[in-house]
Amino acid sequence: MAITDTFKLDGKIAIITGASKGIGEAMARGLAEAGASVVVSSRKQQAVDEVAAAFRKDGLEATAIACHVGDPAQIETLVAETCAKYGGVDIIVNNAAINPVYGKMLETELSAFDKIVAVNLKGPFLLAHHAAPVMKQRGGGSIINISSTAGLRPWPGIGVYSMSKAALISMSKTLAQELGSDGIRVHTICPGLFKTKLAEALWSDDKLMNYILRETPLQRIGAPEDLAGLVVFLASEASRHLTGGTYVADGGLLSWG
Template identity: 55%
Template sequence: MSNIKQKFDLTGKVAIVTGSSKGIGLSIAKGLAENGAKVVISSRKQEAVDAVAAEFNSAGLEAVGIACHIGQSEQREALVAKTMEKYGRIDILVNNAAINPFYGPLETSNEEVFDKIMNVNVKAPWLLSNLVHPHMKAQGGGSIINIASVEGVHPGFRLGLYSVTKSALIMLTKNQAKEWGRHGIRSNVVCPGLIKTKFSEALWSNEKLIAGYEQMVPLSRMADPDEMAGVVMLLASDAGSYMTGGVYAADGGYLISG
């Protein structure tokens, strides 16, 4: 019988994590590196990714920083090309980078905001996945992990456009899984609940909103960014070798409450 601990081992694997200079992305990148993967730290600013990579390296982890604004095609292409140049393979892609430039009712937003949020939250993960696809196919497989949100499953208030993008990302994941499974490429989606990061500060800095949230969710609290890394380790590794097309919530029970 094979050893389950060994199945979580990512030694020799190469992972790209977008939006990984802080928040959930940073926790995921750290988890992958601690499990043996060579990790590409990526976000918009080179100095930010270099700082994280240096921190990882000094802790004995293998990482390199490659800046990329995922909303721009030439930068996406450069991210994949530089990763291949540096490591020669791509085993894991975590599409984590996302934006939410608007908080308010649907009818008070505008087309410019819609285009911007769709471009980064849906179009970029689709195209970035397409860029890694031939490399994963050539090596006989890989794991794509898209980070959506419970907002993509259950509508909240004032996050309508963001919800639409996350719902689209869930369906993109299912289509990737369906089309690419025969090449050994798995695609799964993680739906976090409310997490204490800078990204969600507009929500958790509202004391009344937080009190209501904590009263509603079964675990009675917000999540820490580190609590999202575990499910990604499972989906990225051979421990999750038969998991594809799945939608996994890490939400303190948000989706079963209310």
């Protein structure tokens, strides 16, 4: 098979959570452009309907299914409805996440702590739980968990979020060990700062931006489209010998050690 063909995702079915905007939307478009049928998911049906319609207008295959990943029943339904529509699942991108608080870790309200863990950690766990048996039946698949460089080096002010992202990296590694024999590969992507709604408080802070741009070898912050190539690679046959790995996409900021 020609190397370019190993990146193709024709016939594959992908679910992407948090795909109504930002990094999730860009990754969903990338997967669809590589040939996958994509299930665009987030909490708001109208928002995902609009994204899926835009994809279809460009000749891509997409369906919108709303799912709050903090709700276990909705995750089960997401997998069941995907299987009913497309006949299975091959690729999961656990991308939806929240960071509702900025401040010292021990000042975090318990309700915020619980919400962060439910969405950022329990959601990805449950989606993998429901999708893995389907993937196994189809001979394998790829689970891609979107963590953060904050999961590798915690940022002050976003301690609980950082903790949830560190735990997600750990979860990916364990699942990679346990699911490898079923042909299911599990990867983690750690984005650095990207210009999206989630990180607005960071990139709209001029002092912080100046610092980050000065310290980042590529002298830029990320745009959502920057991750599409990596996610297509990790979902495809081109990455067939990779599992359990953590891929940092931060313009080189963490390369200083």
